[in-house]
Amino acid sequence: MTDTQAGGDVRLSGISKNYGSFQAVHPLDLTVPQGSFFALLGASGCGKTTTLRMIAGLEDPTTGTVFLGDRDVTGLPPYKRPVNTVFQSYALFPHLTIYENVAFGLRRRGIKSVKKQVGEMLDLVELGDFAQRKPHQLSGGQQQRVAVARALINHPQVLLLDEPLGALDLKLRRQMQLELKRIQTEVGITFVHVTHDQEEAMTMADTVAVMNGGRVEQLGAPAELYENPHTTFVANFLGTSNLIEAEVVSTSAGKVVVSAADATLRLPADRCATAPTTGGKILVGVRPEKISLLHADEAAQITDGRNRLTGTITASSFIGVSTQFVIDSPVCPDLEVYVQNIERDVRLVPGARVVLHWNPEHTFGLDAAQDIDAGVETVGESAS
Numbered sequence: 001m002t003d004t005q006a007g008g009d010v011r012l013s014g015i016s017k018n019y020g021s022f023q024a025v026h027p028l029d030l031t032v033p034q035g036s037f038f039a040l041l042g043a044s045g046c047g048k049t050t051t052l053r054m055i056a057g058l059e060d061p062t063t064g065t066v067f068l069g070d071r072d073v074t075g076l077p078p079y080k081r082p083v084n085t086v087f088q089s090y091a092l093f094p095h096l097t098i099y100e101n102v103a104f105g106l107r108r109r110g111i112k113s114v115k116k117q118v119g120e121m122l123d124l125v126e127l128g129d130f131a132q133r134k135p136h137q138l139s140g141g142q143q144q145r146v147a148v149a150r151a152l153i154n155h156p157q158v159l160l161l162d163e164p165l166g167a168l169d170l171k172l173r174r175q176m177q178l179e180l181k182r183i184q185t186e187v188g189i190t191f192v193h194v195t196h197d198q199e200e201a202m203t204m205a206d207t208v209a210v211m212n213g214g215r216v217e218q219l220g221a222p223a224e225l226y227e228n229p230h231t232t233f234v235a236n237f238l239g240t241s242n243l244i245e246a247e248v249v250s251t252s253a254g255k256v257v258v259s260a261a262d263a264t265l266r267l268p269a270d271r272c273a274t275a276p277t278t279g280g281k282i283l284v285g286v287r288p289e290k291i292s293l294l295h296a297d298e299a300a301q302i303t304d305g306r307n308r309l310t311g312t313i314t315a316s317s318f319i320g321v322s323t324q325f326v327i328d329s330p331v332c333p334d335l336e337v338y339v340q341n342i343e344r345d346v347r348l349v350p351g352a353r354v355v356l357h358w359n360p361e362h363t364f365g366l367d368a369a370q371d372i373d374a375g376v377e378t379v380g381e382s383a384s
């Protein structure tokens, strides 16, 4: 793997794609640092594949430039770009052995002695014992690894992966996520991975770009996106968020105080994606696992300075590691709270009056002009 060329970053500058009057990708500026594992995450139809295909050269951009390092590759055909793509369908040659599938790129370039390189690749994807089998004699996950080996043997600067795990069942998919991550770390080349599965993107990628309607809404490390979403779409698409419409009461000394129905809540000013103005509206967000839940009779034990809400449990589901509660509160009819399964209070059942409380530092603020439910309905799809 030592002869992998140092390629530099993948840089998209003002890249867009129109199909007739429909703009599939809006002008996009994006840098994928060399050697990083980068994920394009978004719901079906948001423009992920189109973006990937423009990097590969399989699609001409309507506007903009694709750079690999300092090199403008926008006009180059796919086979002249130091880029390989792994598709969801793998597209292995059914009549060739695994060995010959992996050797294919070398043979096509007229390279005769392929044994060492093919052996290394098969070792990398842990399929050395399967060299003489045909693709139909392998499991889905094994075929997927052959597809990766077949692409990597060409020593691309960048490997593009378009939903490569889509055909696998959930368990195998989780295994392959770790496997792909290991391979990427080992070979050190840039991976650009397209997925609609938020958990997959977060597990594997150093950097995730969340796409929505042909635009990148937010880009960052998984934890950064999760903890500090800047839009309602990102807050709802990446995990679950409780979003509460509130009015700003005051802002001072880095603290924002808001009121919503019967409650007064606090949040740090630097966790607001929009500048809060007194009297203005803001969406206050908190993740379900940050909230503690107490039976109303225990409310006195909550320390001062915590954000607190009252409500009634409307639903609960025990899922082993945690119990997920839905709570009807004056500020919001369906707040979600995840309580870790440590000590279970048997009184916490539907109908019970409860108090929710959390550290104000765990609260974020979003622009209230957005659709509060953006990205919500797509969560179900991402679990498929």
Ligand SMILES: Nc1ncnc2c1ncn2[C@@H]1O[C@H](COP(=O)(O)OP(=O)(O)OP(=O)(O)O)[C@@H](O)[C@H]1O
Residues within 6 Å of the ligand: 019, 022, 024, 042, 043, 044, 045, 046, 047, 048, 049, 050, 051, 196
């Ligand atoms: N050749 C084409 N002609 C017209 N419209 C197209 C064409 N290819 C894609 N589109 C449209 O562009 C949009 C983006 O498509 P794209 O394939 O990039 O989506 P995606 O994010 O990869 O979705 P999925 O997760 O379903 O694969 C979609 O609305 C799609 O219908």
Ligand SMILES: [Mg+2]
Residues within 6 Å of the ligand: 048, 049, 050
């Ligand atoms: Mg696609």
